[in-house]
Structure formats: C-alpha cells, structure tokens
Amino acid sequence: KQEVTQIPAALSVPEGENLVLNCSFTDSAIYNLQWFRQDPGKGLTSLLLIQSSQREQTSGRLNASLDKSSGRSTLYIAASQPGDSATYLCAVRNTMEYGNKLVFGAGTILRVKS
Amino acid sequence: ETGVTQTPRHLVMGMTNKKSLKCEQHLGHNAMYWYKQSAKKPLELMFVYNFKEQTENNSVPSRFSPECPNSSHLFLHLHTLQPEDSALYLCASSQEVGRGAVDTQYFGPGTRLTVL
Numbered sequence: 249k250q251e252v253t254q255i256p257a258a259l260s261v262p263e264g265e266n267l268v269l270n271c272s273f274t275d276s277a278i279y280n281l282q283w284f285r286q287d288p289g290k291g292l293t294s295l296l297l298i299q300s301s302q303r304e305q306t307s308g309r310l311n312a313s314l315d316k317s318s319g320r321s322t323l324y325i326a327a328s329q330p331g332d333s334a335t336y337l338c339a340v341r342n343t344m345e346y347g348n349k350l351v352f353g354a355g356t357i358l359r360v361k362s
Numbered sequence: 363e364t365g366v367t368q369t370p371r372h373l374v375m376g377m378t379n380k381k382s383l384k385c386e387q388h389l390g391h392n393a394m395y396w397y398k399q400s401a402k403k404p405l406e407l408m409f410v411y412n413f414k415e416q417t418e419n420n421s422v423p424s425r426f427s428p429e430c431p432n433s434s435h436l437f438l439h440l441h442t443l444q445p446e447d448s449a450l451y452l453c454a455s456s457q458e459v460g461r462g463a464v465d466t467q468y469f470g471p472g473t474r475l476t477v478l
Contacts, residue, residue, distance in 0.1 A: 252404065282466065291364065291452055291469035292405075337405065349418065350467065352405040 250275045254338055254353035261328055262361050269323040269356045271338030276319050282350070283312050283323050284337040292337065296323070300343070328360045365389040366470035368453050374476045375443065383438040383473045385453030393458040394436040395467065396428060399450040411436060412458050443477045450474050 251274045261267055271281070280299050284292040296305045296312040298321070304313040311324040325332060335357050339350040366387045375381050387394065396408040410418035411430040425447075427439040436453055454467040 284469075289471070289474075291366070291368075291471045292454075292467075293364070293469070294466045297466055339405075349407055349410065350405075351407075354402065354404045 250278075250340060250342055250351045252338055252340055252351050252353035254336075254356050256356060257354065258357040258359075260359045260361065263328060263330060265328050265360075266324070266326050267328055267358075269325070269336050269338075269358070271321040271323070271353055273319045273321075273340050273351075275342060276316050277343045278316060279341045279343045281312075281314055281321050281341075282339045283310075283321075284339065286335045286337060286355070288334075295336075325358075328358075330360050330362045333359050364468045364470065366453060366455055366468050368451075368470035368473050370473060371471065372474045372476075374478065375440070376478050377443060377445070379443075380439070380441040382440065383451055383453075383475075385436040385438075385470055387434055387436075387453075387455035387468070387470075389455055389457075389468060391455040391457045391468070392433050393456045394430060394433070395454040395456075396436065396438055397452040397454065399452060399472070401449075405452070409438075440475075443475075445477050448475055448477045 253272045255270045282297045283295045286292050298305045298314045309326040314321045335355045337355045338353045369384045394411045398406045407420050408422045409428045414430050425442050429437040450472045452472045453470040456465045456467040
C-alpha cells in the first residue's frame with residue numbers, strides 16, 4: 249500500500265529565504281507526482297505535476313524534483329514571500345491503479361513572515 | 363476559481379439528521395471525486411465516478427451515500443453521522459481518457475462539516 253510522508257510538518261521562515269519541502273513515498277511504481285497548495289478555507293490548487301519519466305518541473309519561483317528510485321521529491325521555493333504561506337501537499341498516482349486515484353501526504357504548513 | 367463549486371460551504375448537523383452535500387463542475391470533465399480531510403490526517407479518497415458510474419468506494423461506511431446523476435453533478439448524502447465524521451469534504455473533477463492519461467484534478471473549496 250502506497251504511503252506518502254511529508255517533512256517538515258510545519259515551517260516558519262522570514263521573507264526572502266529559499267526553502268525546501270520534502271516528500272517521500274514507499275512504492276516507487278508511480279505514474280506521476282503532484283504538488284498542491286491549499287489555502288485556509290479553500291480547496292487545492294495544483295502547482296506542479298511531474299511524470300515518472302521526468303526529473304523536475306519548474307514554474308516561476310517553484311521547482312519540483314523527482315527521484316523515483318529512492319522514492320523522494322522536493323519542492324524548492326525561491327525568494328519566499330508572505331503570499332506563499334499555505335499548506336503544501338504532495339500526492340502520487342500509482343502506475344497499476346486504474347483512474348486518477350491520488351495518495352496524499354499530510355502536508356507541510358508554511359508560514360512566511362514579513 | 364477552479365470551475366468546481368460546492369454547497370454548502372459550512373454545515374452543522376446532529377447525529378440523527380439527514381443532509382446532502384452538492385458539487386458541480388463547469389469544466390466538461392467526465393470524472394468526479396469525493397475526498398475527506400480530517401484534522402492532522404492526509405486527504406482520503408472516498409468515492410470515484412467515471413461517466414456517472416461509481417468506479418471506486420474506498421471502504422466508506424454506508425452512512426455516506428454518493429449520487430452522480432450526470433457528469434457535472436455529484437452529491438454526498440449523509441445520515442446518522444458520528445462526531446468523528448466532522449471534517450472538510452472536498453470534491454474534485456478531472457478528464458479521464460483511460461489508463462495512462464495525463465491529467466490533473468481540479469478541487470472545489472470544500473464543505474466544512476461539523477457533527478454534534
């Protein structure tokens with residue numbers, strides 16, 4: 249059974265810092281991995297999707313890497329801003345599962361202080 | 363806005379009440395999902411519907427009854443709930459074109475449910 253773990257559970261940093269969020273998964277037979285953002289009282293917004301054949305994806309100040317063999321992904325946020333404060337969720341889709349069934353981690357709560 | 367709406371946004375109900383959560387997607391997708399998000403626990407998939415047919419029931423208790431009348435609407439009927447069912451219930455939709463398709467799920471804002 250796939251399990252996804254995110255470290256740290258919470259992170260507080262001053263504005264402008266570069267930071268790394270970590271995600272690990274137990275079953276390396278994944279189809280893809282996604283990073284989501286969740287703001288309080290709102291649903292999830294997809295940030296980056298990495299296919300199993302890819303090593304990384306970039307969008308603006310965000311860069312996500314994937315090491316499928318070791319079961320790890322990192323989300324790098326450059327020059328953090330207070331608006332980046334949110335919960336960041338990692339989710340994987342297993343290769344052998346039919347349909348778009350995602351297994352989520354518990355998330356990292358990020359607070360960027362101005 | 364993601365194109366997925368949920369009503370109500372907040373719901374308080376007693377254990378003997380019957381209520382329904384509604385989800386509507388305006389994206390033309392053919393798959394819809396119900397998730398449960400409890401405090402300090404990962405998001406849990408509850409049900410999946412593809413082309414109005416239920417394709418996944420993740421061992422959800424029968425006090426939760428989903429209904430998908432068409433590809434744009436999804437309901438979650440609630441009855442005889444327990445206090446531990448209090449959580450954020452999220453709906454999502456995606457375009458499924460078969461196994462191996464590249465797609466993402468779009469989430470609604472959720473319904474915050476409190477069971478007294």
